[in-house]
Amino acid sequence: GAVVSQHPSRVICKSGTSVKIECRSLDFQATTMFWYRQFPKQSLMLMATSNEGSKATYEQGVEKDKFLINHASLTLSTLTVTSAHPEDSSFYICSALPGQGLSGYTFGSGTRLTVV
């Protein structure tokens, strides 16, 4: 089946620094990838839709200058949390549609970001 790889799985960074998270589709091409944020014991909150070769589409309330998304190839999307603050600490998950219809909607393994 379709596999989405996400790295790193855990990262700890200091306040004010930037962190890059990678999301790769391993055995399929993904023109569209999605980035979610999940707080403890809460649901998945869609942050943005990443489109290969064009600008990402951000959900209302998500700061595009804070969460930079780049989808430079058909297999890689990156999320950069810029000037991170402790309130950015969260679980970030990417997902992709392998083109099998929505039944193939696949999540990455997630990244636990802790800002200290």
Added chain:
Amino acid sequence: GENVEQHPSTLSVQEGDSAVIKCTYSDSASNYFPWYKQELGKRPQLIIDIRSNVGEKKDQRIAVTLNKTAKHFSLHITETQPEDSAVYFCAASRGGSYIPTFGRGTSLIVHP
């Protein structure tokens, strides 16, 4: 847009009992309803799904029912086991390239 409500937020059962999680949706155009299981610190994994042309679907101990008229769908787990303990999310979508709208999740705890 779509709005998905999920209940209960927490469900505690004894091993061997059945568990039922219910969801309602608002968009009558939604036609695809997946359920995901998320273990602590891991990615959500699709466990079962149902499309609007079907009223019920079963896969071993899990089943999903859909009532399109009432716009609600439910997940049923029979003979629960401790390894069923996880957070379960329902979702609704129009299918195709539409991304799903997720419910808030249900934390299922199965006591041995």
